[in-house]
Amino acid sequence: MVVCDAFQTAIHLLGPDSFGSLRGGTIFDARLPLVPRYLFSSLISLLTATGIYFSITMLYHTATVAGFALAPDPRAWPPLSDAPWAATSLRDFWGRRWHQLFRRLFVQIGARPAQAVFGRAGGVLGGFALSAVLHDVCIWGMGRGTAFPQIGGFFLLNGVAVIAEQAFERATxxxxxxxxxxxxxxxxxxxxxxxxxxxxxxxxxxxxxxxxDFIRPTWLLAQLWPALRPALL
Known part of the structure; x- marks a missing residue:
């Protein structure tokens, strides 16, 4: 929880009136030159991805504690992720290391039907395409429209890159x-x-x-800071 809150707070501080707020805003700062602009947006993307990873992990661990009382079998609560920052290929990242919450859904409904019609490469793209649709529906649920060109672009580009990895391995x-x-x-x-x-x-x-807020470490620190400051300084 501490790490999750720290990353989210960093995003709030970097864009308090734009991308870090409920109003929202683009992570691409048009005031910056091209290279710094994309370095900054990549920093925000890294903070967001890390925050999401720890958020999902925190919720899964919370559910595990509650669920273990009902199903006290460690096999019923396997690890959700496997150090995604250690992945050495995109297939390794998506197939094993990133969280596997929707793996069965993507394989059974996306990858296998597409593979039966379009072959192995089609199966890869089918799984990623279904992931894109799922994530876009989540955006639509916020009541601010959809963003399929961006969301679909992310997942399908990763699907194409996984296929490229497989082609590289077969060729070399x-x-x-x-x-x-x-x-x-x-x-x-x-x-x-x-x-x-x-x-x-x-x-x-x-x-x-x-x-x-009342259990957020950064919020609690902000509330206690006026009293702590004289003693620390």
């Missing part, structure tokens, strides 16, 4: 892995993630908080 006999694979994976997810994060934050997603 070498797997995408190691340090070079890690750099490739992190840079690609971060670069394309700008599309997804901009769609979310433009619609005010970062202004909401999954943690009530």
């Amino acid at each position: 006999g070498r797997k995408v892995r190691g340090y070079a694979g890690w750099v490739w994976t992190m840079l690609f997810v971060l670069a394309t993630g700008n599309l997804l994060v901009d769609a979310w934050l433009t619609r005010g997603l970062a202004g909401a908080c999954a943690i009530p």
